[in-house]
Amino acid sequence: MPDDTKPEGASAPEPTSEPAAKPGAEQPAPAEAQPAAEAAPAASAPEKPPAAPAAGGQPAPKPAPAAKPAAAAGAAKPAAAAAPKAPAAMAATPWESDLTRALKEEFGDQILDFSSYAGQNFLAAKPEAAVPILESLKEIHDFDYLVDVTAVHWPDKPEPFEIVYIVYSFARNERIRMKIRIPEGYKPRTAVPVHLTANWLEREVYDMFGVEFEGHPDMRRILLPEEWETFPLRKENSILKMDQHWVQENLGIESGQ
Amino acid sequence: MKQLLRKVFLADLIEGLRVTFRHQHPKQIVTEQYPQERPKIGERYRGAPRLNINPDNGETLCIACDLCALACPENLIVVGWERNPETKKKELVTFTYDISRCMFCGLCEDACPVDALELTQDFEMASYTREGAILDRQTLENGLLPTRYRF
Amino acid sequence: MADTFLDSTELVLNMGPQHPSTHGVLRVILKLDGERVLGTECVIGYLHRGVEKIAENRTWQMFAPYVDRMDYVAAVSNGLGYCLAVEKLLGVEAPPRAQAVRVILTELNRIASHLLWLGTHALDIGAITPLFYCMREREYVLNIYEKYCGARLTTHAFRIGGLQYETYEGFEKECLEFCDLFEKKIDEYEELLTGNRIWQQRLTGVGILTAEDCKEYGVTGPMLRAAGVKWDIRKAQPYSGYEKYDFEIPVRENGDTYDRYIVRMQEMRQSVRIVRQAVADIPAGPILAKVGKVIKPPVGEAYVSIEAPKGELGYYVVSDGSTQPYRVRIRPPSFVNLQALDKMCRGALVADVVAIIGTTDIVLGEVDR
Ligand code: SF4
Ligand code: SF4
Numbered sequence: 001m002p003d004d005t006k007p008e009g010a011s012a013p014e015p016t017s018e019p020a021a022k023p024g025a026e027q028p029a030p031a032e033a034q035p036a037a038e039a040a041p042a043a044s045a046p047e048k049p050p051a052a053p054a055a056g057g058q059p060a061p062k063p064a065p066a067a068k069p070a071a072a073a074g075a076a077k078p079a080a081a082a083a084p085k086a087p088a089a090m091a092a093t094p095w096e097s098d099l100t101r102a103l104k105e106e107f108g109d110q111i112l113d114f115s116s117y118a119g120q121n122f123l124a125a126k127p128e129a130a131v132p133i134l135e136s137l138k139e140i141h142d143f144d145y146l147v148d149v150t151a152v153h154w155p156d157k158p159e160p161f162e163i164v165y166i167v168y169s170f171a172r173n174e175r176i177r178m179k180i181r182i183p184e185g186y187k188p189r190t191a192v193p194v195h196l197t198a199n200w201l202e203r204e205v206y207d208m209f210g211v212e213f214e215g216h217p218d219m220r221r222i223l224l225p226e227e228w229e230t231f232p233l234r235k236e237n238s239i240l241k242m243d244q245h246w247v248q249e250n251l252g253i254e255s256g257q
Numbered sequence: 258m259k260q261l262l263r264k265v266f267l268a269d270l271i272e273g274l275r276v277t278f279r280h281q282h283p284k285q286i287v288t289e290q291y292p293q294e295r296p297k298i299g300e301r302y303r304g305a306p307r308l309n310i311n312p313d314n315g316e317t318l319c320i321a322c323d324l325c326a327l328a329c330p331e332n333l334i335v336v337g338w339e340r341n342p343e344t345k346k347k348e349l350v351t352f353t354y355d356i357s358r359c360m361f362c363g364l365c366e367d368a369c370p371v372d373a374l375e376l377t378q379d380f381e382m383a384s385y386t387r388e389g390a391i392l393d394r395q396t397l398e399n400g401l402l403p404t405r406y407r408f
Numbered sequence: 409m410a411d412t413f414l415d416s417t418e419l420v421l422n423m424g425p426q427h428p429s430t431h432g433v434l435r436v437i438l439k440l441d442g443e444r445v446l447g448t449e450c451v452i453g454y455l456h457r458g459v460e461k462i463a464e465n466r467t468w469q470m471f472a473p474y475v476d477r478m479d480y481v482a483a484v485s486n487g488l489g490y491c492l493a494v495e496k497l498l499g500v501e502a503p504p505r506a507q508a509v510r511v512i513l514t515e516l517n518r519i520a521s522h523l524l525w526l527g528t529h530a531l532d533i534g535a536i537t538p539l540f541y542c543m544r545e546r547e548y549v550l551n552i553y554e555k556y557c558g559a560r561l562t563t564h565a566f567r568i569g570g571l572q573y574e575t576y577e578g579f580e581k582e583c584l585e586f587c588d589l590f591e592k593k594i595d596e597y598e599e600l601l602t603g604n605r606i607w608q609q610r611l612t613g614v615g616i617l618t619a620e621d622c623k624e625y626g627v628t629g630p631m632l633r634a635a636g637v638k639w640d641i642r643k644a645q646p647y648s649g650y651e652k653y654d655f656e657i658p659v660r661e662n663g664d665t666y667d668r669y670i671v672r673m674q675e676m677r678q679s680v681r682i683v684r685q686a687v688a689d690i691p692a693g694p695i696l697a698k699v700g701k702v703i704k705p706p707v708g709e710a711y712v713s714i715e716a717p718k719g720e721l722g723y724y725v726v727s728d729g730s731t732q733p734y735r736v737r738i739r740p741p742s743f744v745n746l747q748a749l750d751k752m753c754r755g756a757l758v759a760d761v762v763a764i765i766g767t768t769d770i771v772l773g774e775v776d777r
Contacts, residue, residue, distance in 0.1 A: 090708045118496055118710050144623045147713070150737040152726055164724065166711055166739075170623070170637065173644050177711065197626030200747045208460070223453035223776055232461050233735075239458075239465045269603040276599050277537055287544055299551070301558035301573065330470035362473035362564045363557075367572060376558070 092117040099141060099176075106136055122177035127163075130180045131189045134165060137176075138194055143167040146195035147175070149202055151209045155235045159183045161211055165191070182211070190216040208233035225250070298378040303361045305379040306354050308397040309372065317398065318373035321347040328368035333358045354397060356382055357390035418446065421758075425454055429532040429762045432772030436749070438761065445761060448753045450746060455776035463736035468494055468703040469568060471733065476562040478740065479774040481524050484517040484553070485716040487566045490736075492647055493712040493723035494568045497705035500698070504691040506570035507649040512583060512686045513556070513565055514648075514714075515679040519590065520549040521717035522672050529669070529766035530601060533610050538600055545593050548586045552579070569699035575690070583687045587680045594676055602670070611666035615752035615764040618663055625748040629719025629741055631768070634671045635663030641715040648714075653682045665767040672769075704731050718742055718769050738777060742770040 095116035103111060103123070110129035115122060125133055137143035147166040154160050159181040168175045182188055190213040191198035202213045203222040210231035212219055221228060228246055230237050247253060279285070289296055298304075309318045321338035337351035366376050379401055384390055392401075424435035433454035439446040459478060463471045475490045476483035488510055495501060502510065527542030550560040555576050557565040565571070601607045617627060619635045632639060640657045642650040658674030660667035705727040713722035719741030728734040745768050752764045 091706065092708075117708050118499070120710060146626055147720065148711075148722060148724065148737070148739040150724060150739075152735045152737075164737075166722070166724070170639055175645075175711070195626070196624045197744060197747060200743065204743075221453075223456040225453070232458055233464075235464075239461055269605055273537075273600045273604055276596050280541070287547075299554035299556075299558060301556070301576070302554060303558040328470070330466050330473060360473055360477075360562065361559060362562075363559075363572075364470065364473070364564075 090117055095121045095123075097121075099174075102141070103133070103136070107133060120175070120177070122179060124179050124181070127180040127182045127186060127188050130163070130165065130178065131191055131194060133178060134167065134191055134194050137167055137178075141169065142171040143169040143174075143176070145170060146191065146197050146201075149191065149198055149205060151205045151211060151233075153209060153233065153235050157181075161186075161209060163188060163205065163211065187212045187214040189214045192216060207231070210234065298380065300378070302378045302380070303363045303366070303376040305377055305382050305401050306356070306359075306365075306392065306397060307375050307377045307379075307400060308352060308394065309375055310398055317349055318371050319349045319352065320371055320373070321349040322370060324368045324370060325365035325374050328364045330362065330364065331358045331360065334365060349394070352394040352397060354392045355390060356392060357387060423761070425451070430765055431528060431770060432775075434746075434765070434770070434772055434775070436761070436765070438753075438758070440758060443757045443759075445753045445756050445758065448750045448761070450749060452743075452746070452772070453776050455772050457777065459777040460736055460738065463733050465732070467731045468705070468733060471736065472567065473562065473564045475738070476564055477773060478738065478777055479521075479716065479718065479721075479742065479771045480561055481771055482517050482521040482717045483561055483563050484513050484565055485521075485714065485721060487564065488514050488648065489712065489714045489716065489721045489723050491566045491568050492714065493710055493725045494703070494705065495697075496710040496712050497708055497725055497727050498568070498699060498703065499706075500569055502570040502648070502697055503694045504649070505693045506695045506697075508686050508690045509571055509575060509695070510566060510648050511650065511653070512683055512690075513553070515682045515686070516549045516552060516583070516586075518679045518717045519676050520546050522676050523549075525672065525717075525766075525769045526597065526669075529763075529769075530607075532762045532766045533607065535601065535604075535607065538597055541593065541597065541600075545590060548589070552582055552586065555579075555582075567696065568703055570694070570696035572696070574695060580687045580690070583683055587684050587687075591677070591680055594673060594680075598673060602673075608666065610760075610763060611669060611767075612664055613662075614665045614756060614760045615767055616662065616664045617748060617752060621748065621751060622663070625751065626744045627719070627748050629715070629717070629745070629769075630668055630671045630675060631663075631719070631745060631748075633657060634660045634667040636661045641713060641720060645713075647712070650682075653685045655682050665763055668767050702731055704729065713739065716741055718771070718774075719745055740774045740777060742768075742772075742774040743777075746770050746775055 092115035095114040100114045100123070104114075107125070107129055110126050111133070112124040112126065115124075123133075134143075134146070145168045147168050148164070149166075150164050152162045152164065154162060161182045161184070163180050163182065165178045166175065167178070180188065188211070190202055192202070192215075199216070199218065200222060202216055203218065203220065205211050206213065206216075206219055207221045207223050208231060220226065224232070225246065230241065232242070310316065311318055319336075321336055323336050323338075326332070326334040326336050333355040335351070335353045336349070337353075338347045338349050340346070341348045361376060363376060365374055369375075377400075382390075382401060419440045421438045421440055422435065423438055424430040425433040427434075430436065435451040435454070437449045437451065439448070457477075459474055462474055466474070472487060472490060475486040479486050491502075523542040523546045527539035530536075530538040530542075553563050553565070554560050556579065557563050557573050565573070617625075617631060617635055619632075619637050621627070622632045622635050622637065628639075636659055638657050638659045641647070642655075643657060655678045658671050658678065660671055707727060707729040709724070709726040711722055711724045713720050715721075720739065721741050722739030724735075724737035724739065725733060726735040749764065749768060752768075753761055756764065
């Protein structure tokens with residue numbers, strides 16, 4: 001326990017709003033550097049020079065300076081404990097039923113696998129097959145209620161974003177999940193033509209992760225303000241890193257922390 | 258027909274008004290005259306924090322184990338301690354508790370192995386300044402002073 | 409009569425974010441043609457606190473109090489959903505005693521949530537009296553919470569694996585007393601409202617959502633049941649021992665605001681029924697399963713949903729084997745139900761918008777998280 005880092009006197013404990021002792025700190029240093037190079041797709045990043053041009057006269061095409069102080073603040077501690085432990089895989093079992101056979105027949109190798117974990121069934125599909133599968137599930141197999149669309153960010157994997165669709169069938173009383181994995185910058189097709197409820201749910205995924213959906217009628221941020229710069233639920237954006245620029249400009253305070 | 262009669266004679270309205278007037282009876286009044294009349298607070302109420310002291314010798318019960326600080330989701334407790342050179346035991350020196358960020362979830366209370374930290378039934382914690390919300394060891398041990406209102 | 413002087417133009421009207429009948433900081437932009445609503449757009453996010461991000465920076469236990477702050481009028485339901493989701497990941501189940509107490513408290517919470525909805529909804533329509541009565545009865549429930557766990561709204565009543573607090577002395581008696589008293593009170597509310605002609609005329613035929621619309625928009629809870637779909641997660645996929653209790657799912661056919669009102673009133677009666685059964689039979693035994701002080705679920709993921717007062721409340725939790733959640737996704741019923749607002753408002757009158765927002769029963773804390 002890093003007791004020594006605690007202020008000894010009666011000073012306000014303000015600066016330590018992140019748990020001091022993070023068991024198994026999960027942000028290895030390389031993951032911090034990577035995002036800056038990716039230059040988030042938000043078009044309105046004024047002070048961030050595009051990271052891609054390799055030719056520029058600057059000798060150090062390192063992370064964009066704008067992202068640096070915040071990243072340093074967030075990554076100061078984990079840098080020491082960078083050794084990323086090999087993540088254990090989920091102990092899922094194969095899932096087989098009439099439904100999986102029917103889907104397998106229809107989509108062939110578009111569906112990567114069917115598995116089951118903790119009594120819940122899910123399938124992994126190729127990104128371009130997601131909407132056709134949802135459609136087939138809805139039209140043929142009665143999965144007429146799209147419960148949720150969300151995403152999980154795995155920055156260390158080559159395809160960092162996992163989009164999860166949860167569907168439910170009133171007739172069969174069954175709930176399944178479908179997952180697709182997409183690389184950075186890939187735009188999956190929107191599910192709005194199939195399920196209207198996907199509209200806001202996909203907007204929220206865009207808001208939080210920066211995954212844009214192709215063909216969405218209204219691809220804007222939903223919870224955060226339109227001019228916000230970062231995508232907060234990406235793992236590289238630590239909880240302390242927020243859009244200070246926006247906060248200072250619009251709220252007139254130094255920081256939102 | 259019955260419907261029509263009900264409509265003409267405003268039966269629905271009268272039924273509703275009957276309920277309203279029934280509640281005018283003095284026995285039905287439930288309003289609490291708060292500052293004059295103290296509300297009854299549940300025994301387990303999680304209100305203002307207190308650091309308990311041993312009633313026999315006046316020493317603090319806290320063993321400076323820091324578990325409460327680790328359990329707190331808001332990370333607002335700071336335990337300052339030093340090792341007593343003679344007994345080699347940790348001794349509590351300072352203890353700060355920032356109620357402005359506390360959400361009174363009770364996790365710190367649950368974590369305390371010796372029941373030194375306790376959330377009490379005191380619910381009046383308003384203060385005029387933000388600094389007033391940061392409680393030090395002395396305040397925690399003596400209990401919050403009643404706020405003096407500037408009328 | 410093509411008189412340009414009398415030409416009407418569309419009017420864009422901003423309702424909220426600070427408006428007494430939007431139940432929080434919801435901003436609705438209305439496009440009007442005279443009194444008719446041509447379309448609406450919701451602007452939300454004023455209360456966004458990044459709950460899902462906070463989750464990734466807390467341990468599993470530490471996050472539990474935060475979920476209470478989403479739907480703060482139904483904090484106990486939120487907590488139950490979260491605890492069930494983590495228990496699913498851990499592969500443990502709460503002991504029977506804990507399950508029974510959980511059912512009692514969540515059903516009381518459903519009553520409290522519906523009471524608040526009823527009071528404010530009636531207030532929006534113009535009936536002030538029910539608000540006072542509803543608040544008075546809600547106080548009984550909150551007092552039970554205060555005595556049980558020490559907080560009234562943001563209760564943090566449940567822990568992963570069961571309960572933290574044993575029931576207090578007289579808990580059963582107080583719950584039963586409340587049931588007796590409350591059944592009479594529901595009759596009273598119905599006396600005030602159900603037959604009232606103004607109430608009926610303001611609500612019938614307003615904000616219709618058919619069963620197809622509901623499924624299309626993912627609308628759940630009382631709104632779905634008012635459209636004739638007999639679906640309740642407590643029955644369809646029972647959790648926390650709900651299969652043991654005998655209750656009915658109230659349904660109505662028309663899917664309008666009045667039917668939603670009736671469904672919610674019936675639901676309160678059913679909740680009273682469940683509380684009675686559960687109180688009569690609280691098994692003895694431990695209240696906390698063996699989960700250990702440090703909660704470290706194995707690598708995996710689970711989606712668990714419960715029937716919150718407002719609809720399906722789901723938690724999609726992903727663990728990477730550490731003490732902190734890798735991802736907690738909350739599927740808020742209010743957020744999804746609010747999306748159908750546009751559909752319900754189109755073609756309605758301006759005055760109906762207030763009724764429709766009320767009947768959606770949203771809590772902005774949950775919409776924005
Ligand atoms: S009550 Fe909760 S938030 Fe407040 S100090 Fe204790 S653990 Fe922290
Ligand atoms: S947990 Fe209790 S004994 Fe330990 S430091 Fe906190 S108050 Fe003191």
